[in-house]
Amino acid sequence: MKTLLSPxxxxxxxxxxxxxxxxxxxxxxxxxxVVTACNQKSNREPVMTLGETGVQDALDLLTKKHLITSFSGSGQRVVKYExxxxxxxxxxxxxxxxELALVTTLLLRGPQTPGELRTRSTRLHEFTDMAELEQTLENLAAREDGPFVVRLAREPGKRESRYMHLFSGEVDEAALPASSGASESGD
Incomplete structure (x- = not known):
């Protein structure tokens, strides 16, 4: 990744x-x-409490990095971001x-197991089975223009390894919170 993203x-x-x-x-x-979406309590890990000023500052930085664009067309009262x-x-x-479903879910929820990713990315893409999801993760980890995800060491007592995006740089596994374990039952 050429451009690193803050949390x-x-x-x-x-x-x-x-x-x-x-x-x-x-x-x-x-x-x-954008503020409401960032502070959403469901489908977010960690839950954040960001103010308009902090989000606006980050939007300005993302615009300078050419990762988003803003516009306000004629007749529009507010600036929109895409x-x-x-x-x-x-x-x-x-x-x-x-790939986009997995990247999006990892950006919003942090490290996830394949089982968690399959359950939590359903609104974005319906994976036919775990094999398709795992192949997609492998593709993201092995892409020449990447890698975009990394497989983390399996936590003690857990069945599956977690995956994390690399858009914020290399992952410091020691600094990551332990998984909740809620989906280790096979959901």
Whole structure:
């Protein structure tokens, strides 16, 4: 990765990617919409409490990095934001729908097991089975223009290893919170 994202920038990109797919009528998003999406209590780990100023500062930095764009057309009262992170006319990254679902989920939720990813990415992409999901993770980890994800060491007492995105740089596994274990029952 050439451009590294802060945790707030990663959350914003993840929110824009998610909302583009799940609520296209609300996309591009206003500052208020981005703040609300970033602070959402469901489908986010960790839950954040970001203010408008902090989000606006991060949006400005992402604009300077050419990862998002802002516009306010004639008749619009508020500035709207859309990503240029991937699969856009100006972005260099290209992801399949399956890859995009996994990247988005990892940006929003942090380290996840394949089982957690399958359950939590359903609104973005329906994986036919675990083999497809695991192959997609392997592809993201082995891409020449990447890698974009890394497989973490398996935690003691857990059945599956977790995966993490690399858009914020190399992962310091010692600094990561332990998984909740909620999905280790096979969901």
């Amino acid at each position: 707030v920038e990663a959350r914003i990109i993840g929110c824009l990617l998610e909302k583009q797919v799940t609520t296209p009528d609300q996309y591009p998003m206003s500052l208020n919409g 990503h240029r992170f991937c699969n856009s006319e100006f972005g260099q990254l290209r992801f399949s729908a399956a």
